Amino acid sequence: MGALITRKTSLPEHIIQFIRFLRTKGYTVSAHEEIEILSVLKRGVPKSYGHQRLMFKSILVKSRQQFLTFGELYDDYWTQLSRAEDGKVKTEKRETNVPKPSRQKSDLQALKNWLYNRSKTEEKEVAYHSALEAISQQDFSAFKTDEHKDLIEVIRLIAKKITNRKSRRNIRSFAKREMDVKATIREAMRKGMEVHDFRYKEKKINKVNLILICDVSKSMELYSKFLIEFMYGFNQLNLNIKTFVFSTRLISLTSTLADGNFDKVLSNLSVQVPYWSSGTRIGESLSQFKNNHAGKLLNNKSMVLVLSDGLDTGDLSELETTMRFLQKKSSRLIWMNPLAGQPNFKVETKAMKLALPYIDLFTSAHNLESLKKVAMTF
């Protein structure tokens, strides 16, 4: 439903209507701001249209995105208002013209095949690929459901290593290892300078924000099963994690993977990822992450983990800048490449060559052994 814009007779009504209009555009405006606007206007309405707009903007805007787009919304509102007839409701035509989002049925065959184990081609490829590996080090392309437990164990190990990073801050400890002299004296002062108890301290554990960006393009199809288990496993742990997948564009899967029911997750995935097993545009997808999500998600406590084979079919002009940005803005940038486990692997793809100088840790992720090694490097 679009915002209903009608001509009002009183100023407070207009303000309430404008704020309702803003709320439909994603603004979270409380009654407090409405009161503030009224109290400012009570002292005098700014004379020019531009200053009126600035006044509303200064009070209602709460982020950069809003700051940059507010002017357009404000103008839009007043244009609509001037068109509205007295007492008659006019709906926003622009919004009604927007086609309803339809669930795209695209190339989801790979995912469905994985779900029901129906893919003959996959089986063939799996058989071929597995033959290259030693039996004890079975490749993830042959990932089986009974390996689920082992994978979860390794994921837990990685998660434990990631989350056990100590901060510079101290917190109270009951482990009685390091005495906190300051807190002990402070406590003694409260009790008439008699030391009854020693206080202890320990370093606070820094919560690391993990950002998982997985490649689900055609070239990674062999690893679909592993990828989903890997992403799902991480999301089921009590971590601060955000998950994205990409092929030709980037899609956030954090909320989808948060569901406790794995079957439900799988059926939702087929709807949410319409571009599963299509081409790869690493540069554009990572750039999309940089432009739309990095501002909110990346800080010195974030660790970015990219899981991709680096085989790209898109425009790579942005990749180097994006990788440099990701490395600088995150505490660690890790790239896991399933192909890197092959005996004769060399970094030959253009995307990998461009990305490599900015990666803090480049590692293979082709079997459980390699994942365990990754965990040990944290």
Added chain:
Amino acid sequence: MFLNKTDSFMDIKQVKELLSGEGYISDDAISMSIHLSMLLKKPLLIEGPAGVGKTEIAKVLAKAMDTELIRLQCYEGLDANHAIYEWNYQKQLLFLKMQENENLTLKEKEASIFSDDFLMKRPLLKSITQDKSPVLLIDEIDRSDEEFESFFLELLSDWQITIPEIGTQKATSIPHVIITGNRTRELSEALRRRCLYLWIDYPEFEKELNIVLSKHPDINRKLADQICLFMKEIRQLKLEKNPGIAETLDWATALSSMHIDHLDHEIVESTLGVILKDWQDIRTSQDSLAELFEKVGVQQRLA
């Protein structure tokens, strides 16, 4: 004489003039935000790239209002002891030692050592216990931990700080709060809700030229034009760290102190380090220098 009155900020034109009087060239958006921040007594959260003059606003405001500037520089690990208050433990211990032979009750001892004499006021507490409203600058809040924001919220909502030993300290004067951030992390919604928001971007050519001319009235006009045009163009390159106004002013200072009246290839190449602080950026810009020179109209030095 009228500068210390909040009333003088009742009009954005007046705000502009007051800031301009202190050498800060503002625009309508900045002036309106300051005007409303004063009027509504709400903190002003300013975000924007480094070097565009966010911190300067607080400094200039303090000067214009003829009041004290209290600054809290945020960093990772900043806690209440460094931001709000701390007891002077050494002094308390000495005092207790001196009073050992006096027959004071525990309550009396406690009352004597937990008093203002032993309280070390840190910026936040200091800012609310002044006779005259100071300007409180919380600089680079995004560098502090999220937990610190929670401490800060109590102050912003109620203008009071609770000290367990002596009770709640209510503000004797409400400070004018300016909070700055570079968006290295997203700030909480709770904090944003309590503030007015202002985004300052790199200035337009005209504004930057005005800033340069106001800071360096003696600079050659052609040089000032070229510097501002060059800065505008160099910011179009995809650099790691775009140069801000601070770098423009540094460059203008450096070049005018060398009595240079226009840019040429050699001067730009040899002074690039004044405006670019990242080796990668220097490399990137060097690759595009020929194009930049053409756009800005920088000539080769005549033999």
